Amino acid sequence: MLDTVIKNGRIIDGTGNPWFFGSIGMKDGIITHVGSVDVESKEVIDAKGQIVSPGFIDGHSHSDLLVLNDPQMDIKLQQGVTTEVVGNCGLAPAPFVSKHGTLLKEYVEPIIGDTPWEWPWETVEDYMRELTKAHISENVSTYVAHGAVRIAVMGFDNRPPTNQEMKEMKGILENGMQAGAIGLSIGLLYSPGRYSTKEELAELCSVLPKYNGILSTHIRGEGNNLIPSIKEVIWIAEKSGISLHISHLKAAGKRNWGSVSEALSLIEDARARGMDITCDVYPYDAGSTSLTTLLPPWSLEGGIPACLERIRDTFLRNKIKKEISEEQDDWDNLVVSTGWDNVVISSITKNTQFEGMSILEISQLIGKAPIDTALDLLLEEDGNIAIVYYHMSSEDVEQVIKWDKSIVISDSLGCQTGKPHPRTFGTFPRLFAKYVRENHVLSLEQAVRKVTSFPVQRFKLGKRGLLVPGYHADITVFDYHTINDTATYQKPVQYPEGISYVLVNGIKAIDHKRNLRTSNGEMIKAATQLCSCQHLHI
Numbered sequence: 001m002l003d004t005v006i007k008n009g010r011i012i013d014g015t016g017n018p019w020f021f022g023s024i025g026m027k028d029g030i031i032t033h034v035g036s037v038d039v040e041s042k043e044v045i046d047a048k049g050q051i052v053s054p055g056f057i058d059g060h061s062h063s064d065l066l067v068l069n070d071p072q073m074d075i076k077l078q079q080g081v082t083t084e085v086v087g088n089c090g091l092a093p094a095p096f097v098s099k100h101g102t103l104l105k106e107y108v109e110p111i112i113g114d115t116p117w118e119w120p121w122e123t124v125e126d127y128m129r130e131l132t133k134a135h136i137s138e139n140v141s142t143y144v145a146h147g148a149v150r151i152a153v154m155g156f157d158n159r160p161p162t163n164q165e166m167k168e169m170k171g172i173l174e175n176g177m178q179a180g181a182i183g184l185s186i187g188l189l190y191s192p193g194r195y196s197t198k199e200e201l202a203e204l205c206s207v208l209p210k211y212n213g214i215l216s217t218h219i220r221g222e223g224n225n226l227i228p229s230i231k232e233v234i235w236i237a238e239k240s241g242i243s244l245h246i247s248h249l250k251a252a253g254k255r256n257w258g259s260v261s262e263a264l265s266l267i268e269d270a271r272a273r274g275m276d277i278t279c280d281v282y283p284y285d286a287g288s289t290s291l292t293t294l295l296p297p298w299s300l301e302g303g304i305p306a307c308l309e310r311i312r313d314t315f316l317r318n319k320i321k322k323e324i325s326e327e328q329d330d331w332d333n334l335v336v337s338t339g340w341d342n343v344v345i346s347s348i349t350k351n352t353q354f355e356g357m358s359i360l361e362i363s364q365l366i367g368k369a370p371i372d373t374a375l376d377l378l379l380e381e382d383g384n385i386a387i388v389y390y391h392m393s394s395e396d397v398e399q400v401i402k403w404d405k406s407i408v409i410s411d412s413l414g415c416q417t418g419k420p421h422p423r424t425f426g427t428f429p430r431l432f433a434k435y436v437r438e439n440h441v442l443s444l445e446q447a448v449r450k451v452t453s454f455p456v457q458r459f460k461l462g463k464r465g466l467l468v469p470g471y472h473a474d475i476t477v478f479d480y481h482t483i484n485d486t487a488t489y490q491k492p493v494q495y496p497e498g499i500s501y502v503l504v505n506g507i508k509a510i511d512h513k514r515n516l517r518t519s520n521g522e523m524i525k526a527a528t529q530l531c532s533c534q535h536l537h538i
Helices: 098-112 124-133 146-154 163-179 198-205 226-240 260-272 304-312 314-324 334-338 359-366 370-380 394-402 423-438 444-450 453-459
Strands: 002-011 020-027 030-035 041-046 051-054 056-058 081-086 139-142 183-187 214-218 243-246 277-281 286-290 343-347 386-390 406-408 475-478 499-504 507-511
Touching: 002 030, 002 051, 002 475, 051 444, 056 423, 056 453, 081 453, 081 499, 098 146, 098 286, 098 304, 124 139, 124 163, 146 163, 146 183, 163 198, 183 198, 198 226, 214 226, 226 243, 226 260, 260 277, 260 394, 277 394, 304 314, 304 370, 314 370, 334 386, 343 359, 359 370, 394 406, 394 423, 406 423, 406 444, 406 453, 423 444, 444 453
Parallel strands: 002 041, 056 081, 081 139, 183 214, 214 243, 243 277, 277 406
Antiparallel strands: 002 020, 020 030, 051 475, 286 386, 343 386, 475 499, 499 507
16 A cells, blocks of 8 residues: 555656656655556545646755754745755855854854754764754755865965865865765855865865765856856866856846856856856846855955954955945955945844845935945944845846756745845745746746756755656645745745645645644765766756
8 A cells, every 4th residue: 555646637757858647656755656556545635737746956055054943944845845955155054163163153144044052063974963863844965065164174264275274174075075965065255265266176176076076166256257257167177077066157237247148158168078067046136145245355354253343443444445336356346236225134133124125225314325334234233144135137047047957946045034035935936937837938847857857966866856666755736827936025934825735755744835844854965876867968
């Protein structure tokens, strides 16, 4: 007898092939039948008129701590997500060493949040073990995060590592890969990652080929320096002989709109040379990060406390203000390319009345210049301010979504106070509502592939992402005609419509918006071999 049968659905199996009518049978968390099921079952779900798809994979998120604070993960399960990949952009809570522990926490808090309890881990393996113990309701996989590794060994020093420090960083990466991490993530927009040279990164990446690990990168510049930044990470991957995945590919700032075409051409040229390169994209024209990210790189040397001291120093504050007001050659000045009117406070601890307001609006309200408003707020809030910034064109976003080598992801932050970016609550329903049903950018089958089998193949997540016998029964049932994101920038904390059922490892986790609190997720360790869907076209 089977545990569960889903009958009468329009099955989209994740391959990109056309949908077909049929049923899905499962037992002990594994799919046993696809198509016709003539076996008795303990439970039958009637999916008549609905789509039956593999569970969605969020291949780039910052839920590293959120999944421990809230193991039920309603935020993602309600969207049909059954698996998340964390540790992105070089940002992660491990490795965590006491010597630089405060620096690490202050570094990651605006992006991945914090916990009301002390972190009990030191290594990446320790962190993975905590996820296993936490009775999570979704599956989770992780990278080793370069920023956290560099902080553990070097703090926020803006210099090359010594031979001994490089050896230590390689050791941390190797231990993480042995524990089951899927690769290395780097965040070259963020300090201290931005202090690394391409040669240093290529040397560190020499560890990855042994484990078939992938390099995932938040590139150094997404605005004026987009093309040089793409060339830099291609050089690193080619030098190291590894696969490369470029995070949330975009062209930031109006003057750069349209340059994603050249970026995609660079990737295609590299692939023609035999390089394995892909990217991901979120279906919104606004991004989200920390306010400190907008500051000159040198101002963040030594970490957030040192940065705040520089802001208090009159001479250095004036230097910061001057640089932010002008275009820069060696780093992307997002203030110049975006404008203070497009930098919106999404989360703030003390001055909560400013959440949802742009820096320009706040400055006009309090009668202060925008740059001084931003710097004074950083001082008042101890540097911990999350922002949403509007800097992309919808045409560029559509172009990257349509590209057959892109994966659709949320890039959602772990900080959920205030007015977080609506992608946190609406990414995956938005993909189907806006880019499939309304704008016809993708077919339904193409969209399903981008959030199921493709990310599973890319990140080596094992037997998931396809509706075929022998694979894990991670399944999402949704109504194509009613699926819709309801989260907006002003009211982001709203769950989507149209998701009927979500099953994680064969057990129902969501039943018509009701979280069944089954805690049936797993810590996924990287598969040692390419999964059996490796033949799929990417």
